[in-house]
Amino acid sequence: MDATALLDSTGALLPHMTVLVTGLVILTLDLFLTPRSRYLNEVVGLIGLLVALLFTLSTTGAPRQVFMAMAVVDSLGAFFNATFLLIAALTILLSASYVRREGVSAGEYYALILFATTGFMFVAAAADLIMVFLAIETLSIATYILAGLLREDPRSQEAAFKYFMLGALSSAFFLYGIATIYGALGNTNLVSLAQALGQGDFSKLLLMGMALLIVGLGFKVAVVPFHMWAPDVYEGAPTAVTAFMTAGPKAAAFAAFLRVFFQGFATPEMVQHWAPIFAYLAALTMILGNFVAMAQQSLKRMLAYSSIAHAGYAFVALVAHNTLGASSILYYLVAYTLMSLGAFTMLMVVARREGPFYAFDDYAGLGTTHPLLAAMMALFMFALAGFPPTAGFAGKFYVFSAAVQAGYYGLALIGVLTSVVSVVYYTRVVMLMYMREPNGAPPIPRLAPTTMAVLGITVVGILYMGIFPGGVMRLAEHSVAFLFQAKM
Amino acid sequence: MIPIPHYLTVSAILFTTGAIGVLMRRNALIMLMSLELMLNAVNLSFVAYARLHQDMGGHVFVFLSITVAAAEAAVGLAILLTIFRARGTVDVDNLHLLQR
Numbered sequence: 223m224d225a226t227a228l229l230d231s232t233g234a235l236l237p238h239m240t241v242l243v244t245g246l247v248i249l250t251l252d253l254f255l256t257p258r259s260r261y262l263n264e265v266v267g268l269i270g271l272l273v274a275l276l277f278t279l280s281t282t283g284a285p286r287q288v289f290m291a292m293a294v295v296d297s298l299g300a301f302f303n304a305t306f307l308l309i310a311a312l313t314i315l316l317s318a319s320y321v322r323r324e325g326v327s328a329g330e331y332y333a334l335i336l337f338a339t340t341g342f343m344f345v346a347a348a349a350d351l352i353m354v355f356l357a358i359e360t361l362s363i364a365t366y367i368l369a370g371l372l373r374e375d376p377r378s379q380e381a382a383f384k385y386f387m388l389g390a391l392s393s394a395f396f397l398y399g400i401a402t403i404y405g406a407l408g409n410t411n412l413v414s415l416a417q418a419l420g421q422g423d424f425s426k427l428l429l430m431g432m433a434l435l436i437v438g439l440g441f442k443v444a445v446v447p448f449h450m451w452a453p454d455v456y457e458g459a460p461t462a463v464t465a466f467m468t469a470g471p472k473a474a475a476f477a478a479f480l481r482v483f484f485q486g487f488a489t490p491e492m493v494q495h496w497a498p499i500f501a502y503l504a505a506l507t508m509i510l511g512n513f514v515a516m517a518q519q520s521l522k523r524m525l526a527y528s529s530i531a532h533a534g535y536a537f538v539a540l541v542a543h544n545t546l547g548a549s550s551i552l553y554y555l556v557a558y559t560l561m562s563l564g565a566f567t568m569l570m571v572v573a574r575r576e577g578p579f580y581a582f583d584d585y586a587g588l589g590t591t592h593p594l595l596a597a598m599m600a601l602f603m604f605a606l607a608g609f610p611p612t613a614g615f616a617g618k619f620y621v622f623s624a625a626v627q628a629g630y631y632g633l634a635l636i637g638v639l640t641s642v643v644s645v646v647y648y649t650r651v652v653m654l655m656y657m658r659e660p661n662g663a664p665p666i667p668r669l670a671p672t673t674m675a676v677l678g679i680t681v682v683g684i685l686y687m688g689i690f691p692g693g694v695m696r697l698a699e700h701s702v703a704f705l706f707q708a709k710m
Numbered sequence: 711m712i713p714i715p716h717y718l719t720v721s722a723i724l725f726t727t728g729a730i731g732v733l734m735r736r737n738a739l740i741m742l743m744s745l746e747l748m749l750n751a752v753n754l755s756f757v758a759y760a761r762l763h764q765d766m767g768g769h770v771f772v773f774l775s776i777t778v779a780a781a782e783a784a785v786g787l788a789i790l791l792t793i794f795r796a797r798g799t800v801d802v803d804n805l806h807l808l809q810r
Contacts, residue, residue, distance in 0.1 A: 394748040408763035
């Protein structure tokens with residue numbers, strides 16, 4: 223690889239480089255900031271993300287492999303980049319007042335968010351299994367630290383430890399899977415993998431490798447039965463980090479699934495092998511996630527199980543190996559990002575202090591004391607439950623139609639039925655807000671402008687994507703079109 | 711020369727030993743060591759397969775994986791340290807605040 227190729231490759235990955243450099247700048251800048259100028263951390267972070275978004279939007283053209291076929295620049299990567307940048311920007315906004323309140327050292331916090339985001343973006347740009355592994359590790363290691371950010375809080379320590387142990391265990395499985403596939407084919411590039419499989423190159427060793435990859439990635443998405451860590455970690459981690467974790471690493475793991483299984487193991491023969499496994503995982507995840515969520519006493523833990531259930535819905539689309547399936551995953555991830563970040567922001571606003579317990583009672587009578595906040599919380603809950611006209615409804619509609627289109631009627635049925643179950647626990651919050659008397663909780667102080675911005679963006683986004691789903695869906699379809707053209 | 715399948719068998723045994731260690735042992739330090747054992751078992755596999763295919767790629771992957779393992783160990787030990795400072799023990803049976 224000569225200097226020109228290196229420059230060219232770096233240029234192709236400008237969005238990734240921008241986010242990484244922004245993180246490094248914040249890390250250095252923070253040393254020179256006084257408490258009064260601390261807000262510059264957020265400003266620099268947001269500017270960096272905006273620049274990265276502009277670079278992402280300016281990349282066009284056919285898919286092309288860079289860095290000696292290790293990374294790829296294409297429309298799928300661009301869509302994911304935009305999603306990840308949105309997640310990072312919303313996280314920075316929703317953390318601004320939280321970081322001050324909890325006394326977290328802001329420079330490290332934002333730098334880690336940006337490093338994790340760099341990891342997400344590299345997952346979406348990976349063209350080689352080893353690259354998927356490195357990118358997942360980049361984002362995981364940053365999130366382990368984020369989960370344990372409240373060093374003095376035993377709950378945060380415990381969350382960090384559990385996340386680290388099971389995350390590292392899953393990484394080991396994933397790496398063993400890569401080694402096994404390398405052994406079977408002598409190559410780990412996803413495009414070469416698809417070509418080799420197309421020529422009927424096929425062995426038991428390869429299937430074993432694929433199974434190990436499913437285990438490794440399954441842990442990252444937290445599908446049942448690889449979900450044990452998720453409720454504990456989501457509950458124990460600082461709330462702003464939990465919001466980030468339910469959106470970002472999950473979306474990145476789905477990006478990895480799309481890259482590995484829709485681009486690598488995409489021959490009809492291989493699909494026959496993995497689609498049934500995915501169908502069982504999706505069904506189990508939807509059932510367990512929704513039923514256990516009903517029994518929770520803490521709202522934060524309920525949202526954790528809700529997050530597991532939503533991963534199950536997105537997994538349904540993965541089972542349906544078709545254009546609608548792939549594009550509905552992208553749509554669902556954007557929709558879920560907005561719903562989840564919105565709901566967790568409300569959680570932070572209403573709970574006000576990082577307490578041991580996020581009780582449902584905090585919401586009693588919120589409809590009379592704070593009508594606007596209650597209305598927004600109700601919207602988030604209805605969106606998560608999948609009521610029209612919200613993004614949650616449109617997302618589920620696309621996902622289940624993809625399953626029906628691919629002939630998985632039973633799976634679509636389980637999805638619809640478990641959605642009905644989920645209405646029970648989401649409306650519990652709404653009922654508390656509107657049908658119970660206020661319990662004399664102290665009033666919520668004025669919201670910081672950044673928090674209001676997050677709530678505004680998520681509310682408008684959820685309604686826009688729900689009422690006019692076509693816009694985002696067309697973009698998603700355009701982004702995944704090449705995955706299915708190549709085989710025709 | 712020792713045939714390559716032998717290396718793969720050793721690697722599989724080491725990996726399984728590591729996995730059992732992570733799942734069964736209650737001391738967080740031992741769990742961390744078992745984790746390293748798993749990653750190194752994979753490294754052995756990579757090198758063995760690289761010899762099998764006469765390809766340098768596998769050797770390079772090992773370097774990448776060692777780097778990742780080092781970073782992971784650093785973060786893992788840091789987390790363990792905060793836990794040890796707060797509780798004076800690294801027995802994972804004491805980590806049960808979050809089970810309800």
